Amino acid sequence: MTRPFVFAWHFLTAIPISRQHHVPTGQELAASMAWYSTVGLLIGGLTALADYGLRLWVAAEVGNALLIVLLVLLTRGLHQDGLADTVDGLGGGRTVEDRLRIMRDPRVGAFGATALFLSLLLRYAGLLALPSTLRLPVLLCMPALGRWAMVSLAWASPSARREGGLAAAFLTHLSWQHVLLSTLVLGAALTIALGGSATVATMGMGILLLVLIRQRCLTWFGGVTGDVLGATNELVEILFLLSIPVLVMAR
Numbered sequence: 001m002t003r004p005f006v007f008a009w010h011f012l013t014a015i016p017i018s019r020q021h022h023v024p025t026g027q028e029l030a031a032s033m034a035w036y037s038t039v040g041l042l043i044g045g046l047t048a049l050a051d052y053g054l055r056l057w058v059a060a061e062v063g064n065a066l067l068i069v070l071l072v073l074l075t076r077g078l079h080q081d082g083l084a085d086t087v088d089g090l091g092g093g094r095t096v097e098d099r100l101r102i103m104r105d106p107r108v109g110a111f112g113a114t115a116l117f118l119s120l121l122l123r124y125a126g127l128l129a130l131p132s133t134l135r136l137p138v139l140l141c142m143p144a145l146g147r148w149a150m151v152s153l154a155w156a157s158p159s160a161r162r163e164g165g166l167a168a169a170f171l172t173h174l175s176w177q178h179v180l181l182s183t184l185v186l187g188a189a190l191t192i193a194l195g196g197s198a199t200v201a202t203m204g205m206g207i208l209l210l211v212l213i214r215q216r217c218l219t220w221f222g223g224v225t226g227d228v229l230g231a232t233n234e235l236v237e238i239l240f241l242l243s244i245p246v247l248v249m250a251r
Contacts, residue, residue, distance in 0.1 A: 082230020
């Protein structure tokens, strides 16, 4: 088991797989992002397994709610926190400096709380409306897609915090090879699970969304932060969940 994989797993999940104390270098932090899609697939596998068990014992509405709770617990609410902080910064700051300062505040404001509630509501509605034939492939690939989006945006964008921050340690040594590996893993998983046409549509939609997010981040924040990457994960996952039935039917 490579050290970068361990770092990726420990950063993205709440499940420890190594009892040893690891102190990563900057290069290892960047290399860990190459494993993000793989970790996402493993998270998706655990989610799909839990979904199968829940459907045997509880109603669909209850099962979907519990599935969201599981995802939040499994990832320590890391990306939901990023979404709330990002929206708080956008809603409360008039300048780049104001937005970055507000995003550092650990408290959740009204804008962030509203965004968090709406994101969970949309995720619940998407799960409830998801056709049974698509449940397994979507639950498996959705976390991988969101984490691929974080890697791609991080590589394509400068760090917003010149003094350093959580994202800066990852961005400094991130290379196109790391992005390529993450992309290949995701592309293979999507192709096997959903087919070639849906994969092209999904990746194309993801790239367009990332281009838009990058442009807005440069304007609003001067770059990306860890919070922005977490918010990107949430946006991409929810858009995928809501749009995939249309993309598959359009084949």
